[in-house]
Amino acid sequence: MRNILKTFTLYFIIIKSNVANAYTSHAIRSSIVASSNAKSSPSTCSTLSNKGRRPHSCLPPPPPQLLLRDNTRLYSNNNIVQETNAPGEKYSHEDVEWVLSPPPETPMLEKIKIKAAANAIRSELLFKDEPIPPVLCPKGGKAELECFRNGNKIAKFGLTTSRGPSHPFIDSTVQELYGVSASLDGKGIGAIIYMFVEPDYRGKGIGTLALEAIAAIQSVQGCDFTVLVADDNGSGKLIQWYEDNGYQQAPKLQDLFGSPDAKYGITMIRPTSVRSDIFAKCKIKWW
Numbered sequence: 001m002r003n004i005l006k007t008f009t010l011y012f013i014i015i016k017s018n019v020a021n022a023y024t025s026h027a028i029r030s031s032i033v034a035s036s037n038a039k040s041s042p043s044t045c046s047t048l049s050n051k052g053r054r055p056h057s058c059l060p061p062p063p064p065q066l067l068l069r070d071n072t073r074l075y076s077n078n079n080i081v082q083e084t085n086a087p088g089e090k091y092s093h094e095d096v097e098w099v100l101s102p103p104p105e106t107p108m109l110e111k112i113k114i115k116a117a118a119n120a121i122r123s124e125l126l127f128k129d130e131p132i133p134p135v136l137c138p139k140g141g142k143a144e145l146e147c148f149r150n151g152n153k154i155a156k157f158g159l160t161t162s163r164g165p166s167h168p169f170i171d172s173t174v175q176e177l178y179g180v181s182a183s184l185d186g187k188g189i190g191a192i193i194y195m196f197v198e199p200d201y202r203g204k205g206i207g208t209l210a211l212e213a214i215a216a217i218q219s220v221q222g223c224d225f226t227v228l229v230a231d232d233n234g235s236g237k238l239i240q241w242y243e244d245n246g247y248q249q250a251p252k253l254q255d256l257f258g259s260p261d262a263k264y265g266i267t268m269i270r271p272t273s274v275r276s277d278i279f280a281k282c283k284i285k286w287w
Contacts (some may be wrong), residue, residue: 029265051209090205093276093282096172098213100286111271111287114138118287134279135217137161137287145213145284147206154201157210158193158287160231163222165189169252173269174225177248190223190272191257212274219272226272229257231265239266244269 102114125132129244137143141162147155166187174180175185192214197206216224227250232238239249247268254260254267 008149016247040209065079088203089152091149091209092205093209093212095149096154096206096209098282098284099146099148100135100137100217100284101144101146102140102287103142103144106140115287133286135220138215138287143217145217147197147209147210149201153198155195155197155206155210157195157214159214160193160223161221162190163188163219164191165255169256170225173250173252176270177224177250178271187224190221191216192226194227207241208245209282212278213284215270215272216274216278216282218282219274223272225227225269226270227253227257227267229259229265240269242268242270 033100041280080153102111122132138161141160143159143161145157145159146153147157167226168188170187172190178188189205195207195210215226228242228247230242243249247270250267250269253269254262258269259267
């Protein structure tokens with residue numbers, strides 16, 4: 001029994017040593033819990049402080065892919081366009097399960113470390129009788145949000161999970177579209193990298209639910225606005241769908257987000273603010 005206890009203690013110490021490298025610190029986790037209860041109406045923007053955020057540099061002239069420095073291009077295409085005014089059954093958050101995971105390109109060993117760190121965090125919080133955060137993002141700046149229905153994966157969405165740097169074009173766009181002046185540190189931006197819904201599940205509201213879940217995740221990560229590039233081959237349907245979901249076109253950001261002259265689609269932006277009860281109905285399982 002003593003040997004078992006020693007082994008378990010050693011295992012826990014090893015896991016704990018990886019927690020800081022895999023997830024945000026306990027101090028940031030506390031702010032996440034607090035911020036998830038502080039969000040109010042969709043018209044308000046995130047006002048989280050900069051404490052605990054990773055520093056960003058933003059030197060003019062900005063390079064393409066200001067947010068995604070590994071040259072990943074933001075891209076959203078007709079894989080969800082059937083959401084628009086589609087008849088039939090519509091799912092709610094209670095009908096699906098959300099799982100927040102490291103991005104697909106994450107090495108397997110790193111995924112194992114992240115999963116172990118997540119379990120260690122949960123165990124520690126349960127042991128201390130502290131609340132478990134509704135969402136906790138792995139370090140690295142990107143993640144994949146998967147959607148499951150009756151155990152089957154029916155959709156996947158790529159997103160950034162760290163507060164991206166501000167830029168004069170971003171601040172001026174926000175001022176023009178929303179009448180919100182930039183603070184001293186500017187407006188922090190999150191991004192949607194891709195959205196994909198399996199054909200059999202399109203038209204059931206999955207895309208709309210995903211936008212809500214992504215906004216919730218990015219809001220507690222300190223992002224004030226979410227940006228994406230929508231490409232519908234000129235049909236206008238996908239653009240209209242995003243506009244119906246609160247996004248607005250942002251012409252000034254075309255070059256900044258790697259789509260000059262709308263080469264890869266239309267750049268769009270929306271506040272990340274969410275309802276205060278979002279995590280009561282949108283349950284997100286994090287590794």
